[in-house]
Amino acid sequence: MTAVVPGPAVSPHRPDGASSAGATSPDAACASRGELLQALDDLLEPARFKDYGPNGLQVEGKEQIRTVISGVTASLALIEAAVAARADAIFVHHGLFWRGRDGSNIGPVTGWMKQRLALLLAHDINLFAYHLPLDAHAELGNNAQLAIELGLQAFDGDKGRFGDQRLGFIGSLADGSSTTASVLAERIEFKLKRPVAQVSQRVGAIKTIAWCSGGAQGYFEDAIAAGADVFITGEISEPQAHYARETGVAFIACGHHASERYGAPAVAGHIAARFGITHAFIDIDNPA
Numbered sequence: 061m062t063a064v065v066p067g068p069a070v071s072p073h074r075p076d077g078a079s080s081a082g083a084t085s086p087d088a089a090c091a092s093r094g095e096l097l098q099a100l101d102d103l104l105e106p107a108r109f110k111d112y113g114p115n116g117l118q119v120e121g122k123e124q125i126r127t128v129i130s131g132v133t134a135s136l137a138l139i140e141a142a143v144a145a146r147a148d149a150i151f152v153h154h155g156l157f158w159r160g161r162d163g164s165n166i167g168p169v170t171g172w173m174k175q176r177l178a179l180l181l182a183h184d185i186n187l188f189a190y191h192l193p194l195d196a197h198a199e200l201g202n203n204a205q206l207a208i209e210l211g212l213q214a215f216d217g218d219k220g221r222f223g224d225q226r227l228g229f230i231g232s233l234a235d236g237s238s239t240t241a242s243v244l245a246e247r248i249e250f251k252l253k254r255p256v257a258q259v260s261q262r263v264g265a266i267k268t269i270a271w272c273s274g275g276a277q278g279y280f281e282d283a284i285a286a287g288a289d290v291f292i293t294g295e296i297s298e299p300q301a302h303y304a305r306e307t308g309v310a311f312i313a314c315g316h317h318a319s320e321r322y323g324a325p326a327v328a329g330h331i332a333a334r335f336g337i338t339h340a341f342i343d344i345d346n347p348a
């Protein structure tokens with residue numbers, strides 16, 4: 061779906077000793093806002109997606125960036141942690157602006173929005189946000205990184221994708237073995253360190269596994285149509301429990317936040333390593 065990304069191995073943390081190859085900034089430990097934006101756009105190709113909000117630079121901060129903090133959501137807690145870490149930029153999956161807030165992409169700058177924006181602007185921190193492009197990236201995205209965490213492997217090429225905008229991944233356990241819904245659910249609870257919601261009346265083994273991070277419960281019917289034996293996503297809504305019981309395809313909801321913790325540090329770490337700048341991921345716990 062996306063071309064193989066050249067460059068150094070992904071480092072989710074400070075890329076100590078990282079090469080600055082590829083950076084055009086005269087200062088090896090510094091990248092300009094424009095360079096970072098271009099590198100992120102080149103990597104994540106936001107123009108290929110129909111999304112719910114603007115991808116890219118959502119809030120303009122200082123021109124030169126030495127420290128990037130990544131996180132799942134541009135919450136006040138994350139912004140406060142970024143300020144404490146003396147960040148010049150924040151990279152997130154869930155930015156501030158979504159279509160539908162009072163019919164615009166921005167909405168009124170009041171309440172929580174005012175608080176978050178005020179803190180970003182007061183500290184001149186850039187906010188980069190990429191939503192669906194971050195889910196989709198074939199190696200560094202949320203679905204690809206969740207697969208590594210859970211020991212899953214997508215089928216090759218387009219056979220390994222399903223659903224709207226081909227965002228869903230489908231494949232099997234990385235070792236090719238079969239399992240059961242209960243064993244898979246236990247594995248996910250162990251890896252993600254949280255309980256999951258499982259609905260299964262499946263008789264027999266599970267071989268074909270579909271997954272899509274976050275609030276992708278609406279992809280369940282597409283996963284069933286694609287031949288999945290189980291679908292893993294972040295959230296469950298009322299209808300999916302019935303579909304699972306009636307089709308025999310198991311459904312496992314493992315947490316919206318928990319399933320989207322891996323793409324942002326992978327992408328921000330990759331880009332930071334390219335420019336030789338500092339990166340750290342800050343996880344703001346969220347039970348949802």
Ligand SMILES: [Zn+2]
Pocket residue numbers: 153154273274275316320
């Ligand atoms: Zn999400």
